[in-house]
Amino acid sequence: MKTDKIKLLDVVALTVDLPEEQLFKGQVGTVVDILADGTAYEVEFSDRNGRTYESLGLSADQFMILHFELINPKIVSIKK
Known part of the structure; x- marks a missing residue:
């Protein structure tokens, strides 16, 4: 997983299937x-x-943090 440091209450999504856990x-x-x-x-x-x-319990490589804001606003350019 390549993202910010994982913190309590971060919203995450699985990046792998865990069928034994459904x-x-x-x-x-x-x-x-x-x-x-x-x-x-x-x-x-x-x-x-x-x-x-x-x-x-999951390891960091089993999920990714979901971002609800721009991660780096300098990357996004608005074309008019």
């Missing part, structure tokens, strides 16, 4: 704990009503 690439979760000195993360997956349906 979770698949693209599913969205929230980082709720930082484990093993920052080498693993507890990610909680919830439904639209906020009910948790899975919570598990």
